[in-house]
Amino acid sequence: MDLRKVQLTGGSSITVTLPKTWIDKSKIKPGDVVGFTEQSDGSLAVYSHIKGERALEEFAIEVDEVEQAYLFRKIIAAYLMGYDVIRITAKRPLSADARQIIRQAVRRIVGLEIVDEQTSSITMQDFLDPREFHMEKAVRRMGILTQAMQEEAIGALRNPRPEIAQSEEDRDAEVDRLYWLVNKQYHAILRDSNYAAKMGLNAPQALNFLLVARLLERTADHADRIANEALILGPLKLPTSFIDRLEKHARKSVDLFQTAIQIFARRDPKKANAIIDEADKFQEGQKKFLREASDLGGEAVAHLAFVIESIGRTAAYAADLGEIAINHYVASQ
Numbered sequence: 001m002d003l004r005k006v007q008l009t010g011g012s013s014i015t016v017t018l019p020k021t022w023i024d025k026s027k028i029k030p031g032d033v034v035g036f037t038e039q040s041d042g043s044l045a046v047y048s049h050i051k052g053e054r055a056l057e058e059f060a061i062e063v064d065e066v067e068q069a070y071l072f073r074k075i076i077a078a079y080l081m082g083y084d085v086i087r088i089t090a091k092r093p094l095s096a097d098a099r100q101i102i103r104q105a106v107r108r109i110v111g112l113e114i115v116d117e118q119t120s121s122i123t124m125q126d127f128l129d130p131r132e133f134h135m136e137k138a139v140r141r142m143g144i145l146t147q148a149m150q151e152e153a154i155g156a157l158r159n160p161r162p163e164i165a166q167s168e169e170d171r172d173a174e175v176d177r178l179y180w181l182v183n184k185q186y187h188a189i190l191r192d193s194n195y196a197a198k199m200g201l202n203a204p205q206a207l208n209f210l211l212v213a214r215l216l217e218r219t220a221d222h223a224d225r226i227a228n229e230a231l232i233l234g235p236l237k238l239p240t241s242f243i244d245r246l247e248k249h250a251r252k253s254v255d256l257f258q259t260a261i262q263i264f265a266r267r268d269p270k271k272a273n274a275i276i277d278e279a280d281k282f283q284e285g286q287k288k289f290l291r292e293a294s295d296l297g298g299e300a301v302a303h304l305a306f307v308i309e310s311i312g313r314t315a316a317y318a319a320d321l322g323e324i325a326i327n328h329y330v331a332s333q
Helices: 020-026 066-080 096-108 135-158 162-191 193-199 203-236 240-266 269-282 284-296 300-331
Strands: 007-009 013-015 035-038 044-047 058-062 085-089 112-117 121-126
Touching: 058 066, 066 085, 066 096, 066 162, 096 112, 096 121, 096 162, 135 162, 135 203, 135 240, 162 193, 162 203, 193 203, 203 240, 203 300, 240 269, 240 284, 240 300, 269 284, 269 300, 284 300
Parallel strands: 058 085
Antiparallel strands: 007 013, 035 044, 085 121, 112 121
């Protein structure tokens, strides 16, 4: 820690000097204006960018044929870290596969657009100000999409159709987009307490929204998985009585999860504790269904195991949501 002595100047003004290394790094000159924000612990944060427009932050990625497999992940990482401009370059002309990966990233990331494209380079820019789409709003939208996916997945157990599987895939991609946005906002809050103040969130609250978004993203994956497994199980003509009970079991799991989402939004610790207990009891039925699936034998066993596992994970995530809801209640006091 750099300690500075508080001094009295002019008989009534109290001043403290700023570190020269920080002044030089921030390119502050006499006459510039800096900003101060009081933190929750009583300290002050100093901001240099008050003096003008914040410069766009750029991240460069140089790729070759070997690296194309994880180019998409690199773009996602740069986006999550808050870079405004992401520039992809190569020593040779970018391949068609690399360009396809880049366009896939643009389609799946909220606010990202291609602003320049050359033979050996592509430049993308993020045009979305995260403050225009609050974390809470993003999580609420994820919840709506996930619930729709769960309803479709349950329906697919009885009436599997290819169009349902396609719908699940499309909605799952939208959930991913929103999860990455929430993730980016969380990192922005950690980097900039002034940004956190504008969002009206402290770091623990932001973390809770990120954790909920992560559970929603995982639950959407499980709904997608159930719908796809249902397509395989459909032609196998499972006993109607088993499908009836499996559908009821899945419905209970979804109800637990959706109730947990509502409890988190209402910040109700008592009901959150109750949903944890309910979700734990639900798991007792999992072993029963797995035994029944094994008794059916044949090709259906493995696919039913995947479905039952996804149903169980959804209920387990409801318990996780209950714990986060209690933490969120405490963080909001």
